[in-house]
Amino acid sequence: MLNLDPRSIILLGGIMSMLMSVVLYFLRRNYPPSIGGLTEWATAPALIFVSTLLLGARGMIPDFLSVIVGNVILLVGLALLYFGSQRFFGLPPSLRLWGAVILAAAAVLVWTRVETHYGNRVLMMALVMSLISFAHLRLLVRHGARSLATYLTASSLLILTLAQVYRFAWALGAPADDKLLLLSPVQTVLFTIYALCILMITIGVVLMATDKLRAEFEHLASHDSLTGVLTRRALLDACGQELERGRRKGRAMSLLMMDLDHFKTINDSHGHLKGDQVLKDFAARVASQLRRPDSLGRFGGEEFVALLPETSLDEARIVAERIRAEIEADDRGLPPYRVSTGVTTTAAADADLDGIIARADAALYQAKNKGRNRVEAIAPPTQ
Structure with missing residues (x-):
């Protein structure tokens, strides 16, 4: 596994994300509007897929698209997963806060590309990704039901957060030149963890939506639709x-x-x-x-x-x-x-x-x- 090309791992993770986006899209069409967050959950994996195409095409397309646009879309996709969970739990999404964070990250990406500081770019991406993942994890711990779906999603977010924290620490000693596709064991392991975690998070939110739908059906079967009391x-x-x-x-x-x-x-x-x-x-x-x-x-x-x-x-x-x-x-x-x-x-x-x-x-x-x-x-x- 350690000899795999990180480009292939990124692309494989993106394809899996796109498949889950299709699943979530059909859930959004068929589930009742009372189950919030499905639109954000369906859009997020599609954006992550687009980001992986851009990141994987590095060297074949302009660096502005692959380095800056690709990374920004990746951050937006992770934030949308978080926003979807906020809507799922009936909370308003924190658009302004994370919109400002992503705009600041985009500015740093532009600066690191001009100055070709690869290590600083990885530091910034690892920091923002870990913050978004941790905020998402904290939301599930506070509001999620005690179910397999919640445990699966929260565990995946925890692993993703820890992996990005480790990546941040690893990037402190990374060289300043561009080594995105460097064949190193650290890069391969981190990209593999990222791809698997994104897949498991999307599977987790599908299960969360299914659990909520089942709970609503059980409630409708035992409660009067007009007054809300028992049938x-x-x-x-x-x-x-x-x-x-x-x-x-x-x-x-x-x-x-x-x-x-x-x-x-x-x-x-x-x-x-x-x-x-x-x-x-x-x-x-x-x-x-x-x-x-x-x-x-x-x-x-x-x-x-x-x-x-x-x-x-x-x-x-x-x-x-x-x-x-x-x-x-x-x-x-x-x-x-x-x-x-x-x-x-x-x-x-x-x-x-x-x-x-x-x-x-x-x-x-x-x-x-x-x-x-x-x-x-x-x-x-x-x-």
Whole structure:
């Protein structure tokens, strides 16, 4: 490996980058807009490929294109990978900071070409590349999920950073004349590490995007698309799990079955768009009154169910009254609406979840029959 021509290594790395750019481009076209950063991630490997063509054509094209333009495009490609990760995590890309750094690097490249200080040019490139890689690595450590994709990308960035730091130290003793394609073991190893790291970083970001897409699909499968709370099926699963856990530990859980009063009138008078806004507002305001272990789901239409683990009937009734008061206190610019709530809790005599839900539903009908905008509770059977 140490006898390989660095020109061949650079070109091979560029080809691999271009292939990954094509993969990322198709991901960008088919993935939802909620997954940010794909445009930057797709463009970066393509730019790196262009830079490798220019750097590899040294001696066949003007030095301005190969030495200055090629290196600047390489830095822009690395910065775009970083910007893509910033957008992926919902952060604004630091364009001004790194744009200024790359412009300063371009000025140094021009100066080193005029003065033919190859060692200074390598010092500058190694320094800027290590800074970009380290900033990218720091971003992943702070915001990345604990997954194989994050570990792969972060490890590749760490190796690339260390390799560039070593290259910086090696360049301190490099000669001033132009030795870019010098057949030395150090050059060959460093170029090989660079090519492999760029490939692994692009593979890593593809895996990160895939992980996020899978997480979004899982969220959509278990959460109501309008209100963001659990779907009926997901809520029933959560209730079933909590019921089993309560039986093992001898603890009760409570259910609040809530129904918006005269919701059809809101839709008929103000339109379904306003009705949707009311449902979203209700879900948000109920969630603000629940604890972290509690769960809220949309049971159907304007009916919602809250699961309160390890909560007695009296405690659950207090929560329901707090929710009712919150809804009644402020309409927040929406059509006024109120809520009726049925409350129940579990007991050893409960055979299954269906009976508990039926009891909460019966309590809800009591609340409606007694005038609505109220809370009614039904205790579980003692036998």
